[in-house]
Amino acid sequence: xxxxxxxxxxxxxxxxxxxxxxxxxxGEPTNAxxxxxxxxxxxxxxxxxxxxxxxxxxxxxxxxxxxxPDYKGNREPTPEPLLRQxxxxxxxxxxxGWPVMxxxxxxxxxxxxxxxxxxxxDQVRIVSSDKDLAQxxxxxxxxxxxxxxxxxxxxxxxxxxxxxxxxxxxxxDYLSLLGDASDNIPGVRGVGGKTAAKILAEIGSxxxxxxxxxxxxxxxxxxxxxxxxxxxxxxxxxxxxRAELPAMLASRGKWVRRAPDWAAIRSFCEKFExxxxxxxxxxxxxKITRDLFDF
Numbered sequence: 001x002x003x004x005x006x007x008x009x010x011x012x013x014x015x016x017x018x019x020x021x022x023x024x025x026x027g028e029p030t031n032a033x034x035x036x037x038x039x040x041x042x043x044x045x046x047x048x049x050x051x052x053x054x055x056x057x058x059x060x061x062x063x064x065x066x067x068x069p070d071y072k073g074n075r076e077p078t079p080e081p082l083l084r085q086x087x088x089x090x091x092x093x094x095x096x097g098w099p100v101m102x103x104x105x106x107x108x109x110x111x112x113x114x115x116x117x118x119x120x121x122d123q124v125r126i127v128s129s130d131k132d133l134a135q136x137x138x139x140x141x142x143x144x145x146x147x148x149x150x151x152x153x154x155x156x157x158x159x160x161x162x163x164x165x166x167x168x169x170x171x172x173d174y175l176s177l178l179g180d181a182s183d184n185i186p187g188v189r190g191v192g193g194k195t196a197a198k199i200l201a202e203i204g205s206x207x208x209x210x211x212x213x214x215x216x217x218x219x220x221x222x223x224x225x226x227x228x229x230x231x232x233x234x235x236x237x238x239x240x241x242r243a244e245l246p247a248m249l250a251s252r253g254k255w256v257r258r259a260p261d262w263a264a265i266r267s268f269c270e271k272f273e274x275x276x277x278x279x280x281x282x283x284x285x286x287k288i289t290r291d292l293f294d295f
Contacts, residue, residue, distance in 0.1 A: 002049040003119045003255060005112045006098070007128035008056045011039055012089060014129060014146060016082050024273040029081040036089045037269070037277050039127075040096045042151070044260055047125060047144070052257035053115055054098040055108035056090070062105065067237050074184040088272070095265050097258035103246045109133055114245035116141055118252060127152070132180075132239060134160050135171035165197030173206045176235035185235055188228045199225070206232055 015035025022031035064071045090100055101111050109132055116124050116136050124141045126133050137143055137160050144152040153159070161167055166174045177196040179187025191199075203209040203216050209225060216222050225232070248254070262282050269277045 001051065001119070002123040002125070003051040003053070003115060004043065004047050004049040004125045004127065004257070005052065005115050006043070006054050007108050007112060007126070007130055007133065008054050008089075008093070009108060010128045010130050011146075012036055012082070012086070015039065016079070016085075028272075029085060030272050030274065032082050032085040033088055033092065033272055034274055034277070037092060037274060040092065040098075041277070041280055043127070044096060046151075047127075049123075049125070049257055051119065051252065051255040052098055053101040053111070053255050054090075054093045055111040055115075056100060056102040057108045058102050058104045061107055061110075063242075064107075064238055067234060068185070070184055071238060072183050075182075088268075092265070092268055095268060096260045099255055099257070101249060101255075103249065105246070106242060110242040111245065111249070112136070113241035113243040114249070115255060117243040118245060118250065118255070125154070131164070131171075132175065132241070134164065134168055135175075135239075135241065137168040165193065166200050170200045170205065172236055172240045173200055173232075175239050176206070176232050179235065180239070183238070185238055186231065187235070188224060188231065190224065195221075206236070 012032055012035075015038075016032040019031040019035050022034055023029050060072055093100055101115075102108075103111060106114075109128075109130060112126055112128075112133060113136055116126075121140060125144055126136065126141065127144045129146050133143055134155065137155060137157055139157065143155040143160070145155055147153045155163065157168055160171070164171065164174060174196050177188050177191050177199065178193060179185045199216065199221060206225070208215055210229065213222050213226060216225070263284070266278065266281055266284065269275075269281065
């Protein structure tokens with residue numbers, strides 16, 4: 001049994017900005033639809049699994065706003081041409097056999113964390129460019145991050161350590177030290193990636209440091225962390241993912257990934273004039289058989 005969980009908006013925004021100006025003969029924008037359709041075709045071909053989920057955000061969630069009212073307060077509104085494409089993207093995801101997952105009380109990353117817990121012990125692959133999700137990587141969980149010029153790189157524990165200089169278990173503390181400008185989370189002034197990795201290599205975790213500051217040899221850095229304890233505790237509460245799925249999604253049966261409905265997908269591509277994608281679809285007369293359960 002295996003699961004592929006997709007952080008939908010991370011891929012939708014990436015595709016929207018990667019291909020600009022694409023529209024159909026009615027003048028309706030189709031760039032995000034086209035990019036996401038390419039992703040879905042890639043996943044169907046290269047990432048088979050018995051279970052899956054397309055996790056969507058529903059906006060800023062209450063529990064993080066209670067911690068930091070300005071959380072994500074610096075973000076621009078979603079561009080109107082993208083908003084017009086979202087309902088069709090969701091429709092196409094379902095045509096490809098993906099359960100669409102969302103909950104107003106949780107962000108997509110939290111839903112993915114909950115799925116990782118639900119499928120503990122099984123192989124899980126997470127499709128996202130969001131470094132926050134690296135905290136979930138383990139011997140059975142990998143992160144598929146977009147690669148240039150195309151495709152994805154699979155990050156396991158060793159790749160996380162090589163890429164960030166810390167282990168997956170240290171990612172929450174690492175990101176808490178750095179902050180995240182995209183989420184309006186300020187980090188510790190003067191601490192960059194190399195310094196954060198060096199600190200954590202020495203102390204193991206922020207919990208260990210606050211229990212005994214002497215574990216950090218630099219007196220200067222001891223002072224910096226001590227002075228910023230409040231910021232660090234708040235950042236950890238914001239960055240640490242909640243792995244508690246709502247009752248309606250807490251069953252493995254809700255995450256079953258179905259085979260694509262190629263007839264519906266073909267009709268969709270014809271409707272939005274995605275001619276190049278039509279050439280990538282199986283011919284109507286072909287009988288497609290895929291066993292999604294032996295991976």
